[in-house]
Each structure stands twice: as structure tokens, then as C-alpha cells.
Amino acid sequence: MGKIKAVIFDWGGVLIDDPEEGLMRCCSDALGVLKEEYTKAHKKFAPDFRSGSITEDTYWGSVCGELDVAVPQGSLWGRAFEAIYRPKEEMFALVNSLGKSGYKTALLSNAELPTMEYFYARGYDMFDVLIFSCAEGTKKPERRIYELALERLGTKVSESVFIDDKNTCIEGAKAIGLNTILFESIEQVKTKLSALGVKI
DSSP: OOOOOEEEEOSBTTTBOOOHHHHHHHHHHHHTSOHHHHHHHHHHHHHHHHTTSSOHHHHHHHHHHHHTOOOOSSOHHHHHHHHHOOBOHHHHHHHHHHHHTTOEEEEEEOOOHHHHHHHHHTTOOOOSEEEEHHHHTOOTTSHHHHHHHHHHHTOOGGGEEEEESOHHHHHHHHHTTOEEEEOSOHHHHHHHHHHTTOOO
16 A cells, blocks of 8 residues: 555535435425425436536426426525535544645535535635536546546545545445545544554
8 A cells, every 4th residue: 555645535424414315305395395205306317417417407397397396496406405514624624634734635526516516605725626526427436536536636546545425435436446434433534544644
């Protein structure tokens, strides 16, 4: 294993509380349907929405067609995400600390366009590289999105570690040889990073 030079972070579930449940609740409430019904319709069109293959307008047109309800005005997804956004301040502090210690940092997120726009609106400036699935046309756990992160960081797989809370995304990273940490808690991440030789 090479000396670690870069740490790649997932967003939802690692740097913030997992937004999935809250998004399903907010959007189903706004549409006036059961959460289970909305979630089922959402899952049909979410992959294309997340990879940027369809716009938010197209997504809502498809979902609301399935549910036989009116299409919402404006960016319902963006409003819902803002309403349920809960950052883990200690994790953002860790990213800042790593950057100040000379490590490169990246955000690698499966995110929809309005979600990405919300990130940029927050003014976060602690990452060297930002990769969002909707802007790249590829998403975790596809090989290409991890390769993009490494290319833009300028580091090798042996010099990089990827942190995510989803096993499927971790397995995708492992498949190209990345060091990985399956997120459980902030302290667990710090312990695992230290074990990889990262100075916390």
C-alpha cells in the first residue's frame, strides 16, 4: 500500500445524515400520496435523474404520470432537500483538517442536479475535487466515476481512500483497487484513517 495522499468522501450518509427517507416523506406529502406509493414510482426514474439523463421536469412528469397527480411547480426536489438537510459538522471539520495537513480531498456523490446546485449554494470550499453523478453521466458503483475522482486528484488507487456508507458503493471502489472505509461513525472513520497511516 502506498502512502495515502487523498481522501474521497461520499456526501449523503457520510457528511450529512442520509437524506433518502426525508426526501421520500417530503415529496410524497407535497404530492398528497402515500410515501410507499411515491417511493415505488421514484425508484423507476431515480437512476436516470441521478445520472443526469433526464431533467427534474422530466422526472416529475414521469413520476406524477405514474401516480396520476399534478406536476409540482418549481424545484420540489430542491425544496425537499433543503428542508431535510442535516450536516455532520464534525465530518466537515475532518475534511478541513485533512486539507490543512496536506491531503487532497474529494467529494464523490450520486446526486441529482437540484441537489448538486444546493451543494454549490452552500459555498463549501474545503474540497479539491467535486464529482456529482448528474454532471458526469455515470454513478456509483460504476467503475468510471471512481476513475474520474482519481484522475482529477492526480493520485493512484494505492494512495487514495474512499469513504461511503453503502456497501454497493464500497464494493465498486474496491473493484478498482481503492482503499475503502464503510462509514459507521465519525470516530470509527478517524480510527480507520489512522490505521491507513493518515495523520488526523
